[in-house]
Amino acid sequence: MATDTTVAAGVDAGGIPDPHVGRGVWWRRPGLFYGVIGAVIGYAIGTWLGTWLAEDNQQVQGLGHNDFAVTLGYLVATIGWLAGMGALTYPLQKMAGLQPHVEHEEERTLGRYFRYTLDHKVVGVQYLVAMIAYFLVGGLFALAIRTELLSPTAHLFQPGTYLEIVGTHGTMMMMMMTSAIIGPFGNYFVPLMIGARRMAFPRLEALSFWITPAAFLVLLSGILIGGFPSGWTGYAPLSVEATQGMDAYLVAFGLMSISMIVGGFNIVVTVINHRAPGMTWTRLPLFVWGMLVTGMLMVLAAPVLTLSCYLTLLDRTVQTSLFNVQQGGSPYLWENLFWFFGHPEVYILALPGFGIAGELLPVFTRKPAFGYKTTVAGIVGVGLLSFFVWQHHLFDSGINADMRPMVMLTTEMISIPTGFIFLALIGNLWRAKIRLTVPMLFVIGGMLNFLIGGVSGVFLSDVPTDTVAHGSFFVMSHFHYTIMGGYIFFFFAGLYYWLPKMTGRMLDTRLGKVHFWSLFVFFNSTFLPLFAIGELGMPRRVFEYADSLQALNVWVSISAYLIGVSMLVFVYNFLKSTVIDDKRPLPENPWGSRGLEWLTSTPPAADNFVRVPTVVSGPYEYGTGAGPMAVMSSPGYPRVPEGVS
Amino acid sequence: MADTKASEESKELTDRDHLRRIGLIWLVLTLVCVPLVIFVLGPHLPPGTDSEQARNQQEDNTVLAAVATPVLLFIWVYIGYAVKNWRIPADTPVEELQDGPPIRGHRGFQTAWIVITSVTVFALFVFGTQELWTDYGSGTGSGSSPVWTPAGYSTNAKDSKLLVVQVIGQQWRWTYRFPQYGGVETDTLVIPAGKTVQFDVTSLDVIHSFWAINLGVKADANPGNNNIAFVEDPSVGPVDIRCAELCGTYHGAMAQTGQVEKQADFDAWIAGQIVLHYDLLPQLPAYADFYIPQTDGGYYDPSQVTPPAVDSGLPPPPPAPAPSSAAPSPAPSSS
Amino acid sequence: MADAMVGAQMDEPLDDAAYNDAIERAASRGSYWSGSRLFVALSAMMFAGGAFAFFYLHSLDSSGMWRTDGQAPPDYVSVPVLVLTLGGAALFWGYTRRLLRGSAVTTDWLVATGVSAGAFLVAAIIQFVGMLNTGFFPGSTGYASVYVAIMPVFAVYCLGTAYWLETLFARVLRVRWVVSDEMPARDSMERTMFLGSAVGAKAFVVFVALVSLILFLLFSVLS
Numbered sequence A: 001m002a003t004d005t006t007v008a009a010g011v012d013a014g015g016i017p018d019p020h021v022g023r024g025v026w027w028r029r030p031g032l033f034y035g036v037i038g039a040v041i042g043y044a045i046g047t048w049l050g051t052w053l054a055e056d057n058q059q060v061q062g063l064g065h066n067d068f069a070v071t072l073g074y075l076v077a078t079i080g081w082l083a084g085m086g087a088l089t090y091p092l093q094k095m096a097g098l099q100p101h102v103e104h105e106e107e108r109t110l111g112r113y114f115r116y117t118l119d120h121k122v123v124g125v126q127y128l129v130a131m132i133a134y135f136l137v138g139g140l141f142a143l144a145i146r147t148e149l150l151s152p153t154a155h156l157f158q159p160g161t162y163l164e165i166v167g168t169h170g171t172m173m174m175m176m177m178t179s180a181i182i183g184p185f186g187n188y189f190v191p192l193m194i195g196a197r198r199m200a201f202p203r204l205e206a207l208s209f210w211i212t213p214a215a216f217l218v219l220l221s222g223i224l225i226g227g228f229p230s231g232w233t234g235y236a237p238l239s240v241e242a243t244q245g246m247d248a249y250l251v252a253f254g255l256m257s258i259s260m261i262v263g264g265f266n267i268v269v270t271v272i273n274h275r276a277p278g279m280t281w282t283r284l285p286l287f288v289w290g291m292l293v294t295g296m297l298m299v300l301a302a303p304v305l306t307l308s309c310y311l312t313l314l315d316r317t318v319q320t321s322l323f324n325v326q327q328g329g330s331p332y333l334w335e336n337l338f339w340f341f342g343h344p345e346v347y348i349l350a351l352p353g354f355g356i357a358g359e360l361l362p363v364f365t366r367k368p369a370f371g372y373k374t375t376v377a378g379i380v381g382v383g384l385l386s387f388f389v390w391q392h393h394l395f396d397s398g399i400n401a402d403m404r405p406m407v408m409l410t411t412e413m414i415s416i417p418t419g420f421i422f423l424a425l426i427g428n429l430w431r432a433k434i435r436l437t438v439p440m441l442f443v444i445g446g447m448l449n450f451l452i453g454g455v456s457g458v459f460l461s462d463v464p465t466d467t468v469a470h471g472s473f474f475v476m477s478h479f480h481y482t483i484m485g486g487y488i489f490f491f492f493a494g495l496y497y498w499l500p501k502m503t504g505r506m507l508d509t510r511l512g513k514v515h516f517w518s519l520f521v522f523f524n525s526t527f528l529p530l531f532a533i534g535e536l537g538m539p540r541r542v543f544e545y546a547d548s549l550q551a552l553n554v555w556v557s558i559s560a561y562l563i564g565v566s567m568l569v570f571v572y573n574f575l576k577s578t579v580i581d582d583k584r585p586l587p588e589n590p591w592g593s594r595g596l597e598w599l600t601s602t603p604p605a606a607d608n609f610v611r612v613p614t615v616v617s618g619p620y621e622y623g624t625g626a627g628p629m630a631v632m633s634s635p636g637y638p639r640v641p642e643g644v645s
Numbered sequence B: 001m002a003d004t005k006a007s008e009e010s011k012e013l014t015d016r017d018h019l020r021r022i023g024l025i026w027l028v029l030t031l032v033c034v035p036l037v038i039f040v041l042g043p044h045l046p047p048g049t050d051s052e053q054a055r056n057q058q059e060d061n062t063v064l065a066a067v068a069t070p071v072l073l074f075i076w077v078y079i080g081y082a083v084k085n086w087r088i089p090a091d092t093p094v095e096e097l098q099d100g101p102p103i104r105g106h107r108g109f110q111t112a113w114i115v116i117t118s119v120t121v122f123a124l125f126v127f128g129t130q131e132l133w134t135d136y137g138s139g140t141g142s143g144s145s146p147v148w149t150p151a152g153y154s155t156n157a158k159d160s161k162l163l164v165v166q167v168i169g170q171q172w173r174w175t176y177r178f179p180q181y182g183g184v185e186t187d188t189l190v191i192p193a194g195k196t197v198q199f200d201v202t203s204l205d206v207i208h209s210f211w212a213i214n215l216g217v218k219a220d221a222n223p224g225n226n227n228i229a230f231v232e233d234p235s236v237g238p239v240d241i242r243c244a245e246l247c248g249t250y251h252g253a254m255a256q257t258g259q260v261e262k263q264a265d266f267d268a269w270i271a272g273q274i275v276l277h278y279d280l281l282p283q284l285p286a287y288a289d290f291y292i293p294q295t296d297g298g299y300y301d302p303s304q305v306t307p308p309a310v311d312s313g314l315p316p317p318p319p320a321p322a323p324s325s326a327a328p329s330p331a332p333s334s335s
Numbered sequence C: 001m002a003d004a005m006v007g008a009q010m011d012e013p014l015d016d017a018a019y020n021d022a023i024e025r026a027a028s029r030g031s032y033w034s035g036s037r038l039f040v041a042l043s044a045m046m047f048a049g050g051a052f053a054f055f056y057l058h059s060l061d062s063s064g065m066w067r068t069d070g071q072a073p074p075d076y077v078s079v080p081v082l083v084l085t086l087g088g089a090a091l092f093w094g095y096t097r098r099l100l101r102g103s104a105v106t107t108d109w110l111v112a113t114g115v116s117a118g119a120f121l122v123a124a125i126i127q128f129v130g131m132l133n134t135g136f137f138p139g140s141t142g143y144a145s146v147y148v149a150i151m152p153v154f155a156v157y158c159l160g161t162a163y164w165l166e167t168l169f170a171r172v173l174r175v176r177w178v179v180s181d182e183m184p185a186r187d188s189m190e191r192t193m194f195l196g197s198a199v200g201a202k203a204f205v206v207f208v209a210l211v212s213l214i215l216f217l218l219f220s221v222l223s
Ligand SMILES: [Cu+2]
Pocket: B169, B170, B172, B207, B208, B209, B243, B244, B245, B246, B247, B251, B254
């Protein structure tokens, strides 16, 4: 038995080095290269297995498409991909009774961004780049949709192709973008903001990230095998009857739900346990509150999505009849399960944004957070209520109508905690020193957009008005206001605000302002008319519409292209600041923020803090005469670590 | 806020002054905009005035828009006022930044805010819920046992005093059955003006949604489910019909124009349809809850079929008279 | 917990490394505790989705096809799975409780954990093989569909439990001191992580046993 228990770099007490750690030639350790090889081999094995399984299955032969082969191909490819990246090494070592340690690479090599790296800051950057890429790809699909809708009749795409584009755009945005804030900023900043040197389970943040490329590619590859006709909601029985492309949707969404569970789980456990001494619940930054509740929603809602995708795959492969009304199933089973996940998901796409807004407002108004406890109550209240409203998506579905009053009540009640968050906005601005920096512009813009999104939601919670709006472009516009207008605006706010911390480089302010104003104007000129288009009778996901709506649709399409141009400005700005022009001076704390994350070096060292800081005041004590938020490294302070004894 | 010292650049104005100014701008705008919403925008709001349900929904849209307007205006005015009066240059160097007044909250303001939002929400809830027990919500598909039903409603088409139309969705078309007219099926929708019509919406394959836009009717069509929606007092004119739930490749083209006709014209039309399908009618059931494609090509699962209403006093299946005598007597509820 | 608290008895200031270590040990201990509970919660949500499918389709009884008379999985699958999971859970729970109180001998615990892991593994295998011989076609009724859908998930959970217990077993087999009294450094991170994992597994087996019991009641007892 080993007696030396010093935690040497990556060396277990049994003397086994952790393969993730230490220097080595790229081909001698797990990484992207082996991930790709693993995926290819896995796909071959899975497809072969599926073909073999279905060889003498009459029903599969009759269908003409073998969903066993596609599904298993995707699943085994994902396992191969993760194995090649090194995700299975640790579980296998555990089986052998080893206990590898987490050790961060001191060297800032480019290579660690392409590996199964266990530093939450590397994972944050990986997420950031990947999420921007996913978002831009999803956006291109949106532009394709708007191009088709330039004319009231089908003119550019085949109807089937059009639906593939609509479905891929919707799914890309609704499933990949769930992690657009919690992935990059949650992983990067939650430990920094609570004074932790690492996340609770470092391998989980790497796992949650490396699942996303697999999900993304599986979803995109669906187009190659016929796409899926069901939109992002995947209603049965259409999803059961669809061809192989549907398997791509189900596997990708299932994978992404696992990524959400894993990522959210890690954030929740980290916030609960890894807060530095003195970081009490009432000093917890509002962004961290947002992340905590979002993580909680992911952990509790996403398993139901995993289950739903799995159930549909079973109906498609082993011929269960869960959604088949003739054999004891019901399409409503999918609608209920899906929206039980789907409505919390909507808040998974809203709360991170509220967190960023709450975090940034005090910084750019130079005031303590207004109504801190009310804001927290708002975030938690929205999270709680979101589990009880899902049936408002089923108002005219034909299920038993007795639940409607309850659902209407809970749905409208969500306005109350959401109102708390607007209260914070109002209060923060009162007699403030408002600095309209680029992040602040995005916060205010996001709030204004979300306001319209929220108010239009009231029309959907009320049964008579929902009759017109349901399933129309009105709904589509409503949730684009909350997600694109709110969530994505807050994402950009966070990006402009925190990128200096992550990379040591500021994004260009003038280009940032061009980006904000063009996005704000063209976003509104795209989506405001869509409310009218929907109310005037244009359903979602159609390629034909009434001639009378053409003028409005053309207007919307042109505005949508201009959103694309605005995004190009951003991409140019992003690349210019991070890659092209890297001689910019590195301001330590360019916004004059009190936040704990700004008290470390820029960019932060491998373990964040030399010594776990002791938090001595809240993060938003502007103008109260409080000193710095934390004591960073005074030797011998405190003598006995708080919360340990 | 009231307890805070005013900052330098607005020393002359107290909290109360600011609040009064914001309130005044808001009040003026509200007094201008809300009547505009109610009286100018309201009458033009979708879904129009072609039926009682449409009128109700238009009224409801107007009410909600009128409630939403002051809320939107308040936030806009407030943010505009705050940004105009309390901004400092965005590029102020960090060292020169001054802090704002350390206001952590304001009990009165927060309480008022919470009370106002809660009262609004509960008022909307009460408003919305009482509508479910009236015909306001009846254009929405309400499942097989609706909460509100019009006079003359019966769970069974035979006894119903309403005109029952079964709307059957399939990829990618609509079929309309008139069980009270011998189960005649048509592929266009014609209903009589001024009557109350009950739509029994179902599907043969995937989920569709029957959206008669200007009648204020929307009901999902689920296989094996009967989803009931009502329309009262439709007025003569075309009916825009679209499928509002994604149902596969040609979902986007699943659109149709129906017609609301005067009673006499409707009678003539349905008589013509009966004549057209004269040979087929005796073989069709008058009514079926389930429309399940059978291997022999029919739609109906025999075990689920309600027997044809032979002695209902309703028209066919007719004996074999001359086509002119096949003209049906109007449905019982007609005047 | 048998793990000694560190730091409380220290008088002199800790250097950075020792200070960070002490804090991270406390955090790790909490992480395992709350992590295992959270994992139980998310698994419960997933199984609740399955239970919802069961009761929802039961109440709808679409086309009268919820369940044909007497349709049930064979008892020679369901009963052994129930017994093995309940027994395995009880064994591990009891011995780990004693271990954490310091009243178990390591060898006792090791044997109990090994047997328990084996029980869960066998339960998983029986359940998986049983899926090939249910006696009904997956799509024959709503009941059959829910059974065919949920039981493999449960078998995966049994497999996962077996894996978790096996890691504890293997760890102790390799470095006996993580549980024994002769541990050289009582405050080592290894010990914290091992005990955290054991405490988590102790809660998790109870959950799996509960799920096993509920599934048995739903599919084999209720009719
Ligand atoms: Cu359709």
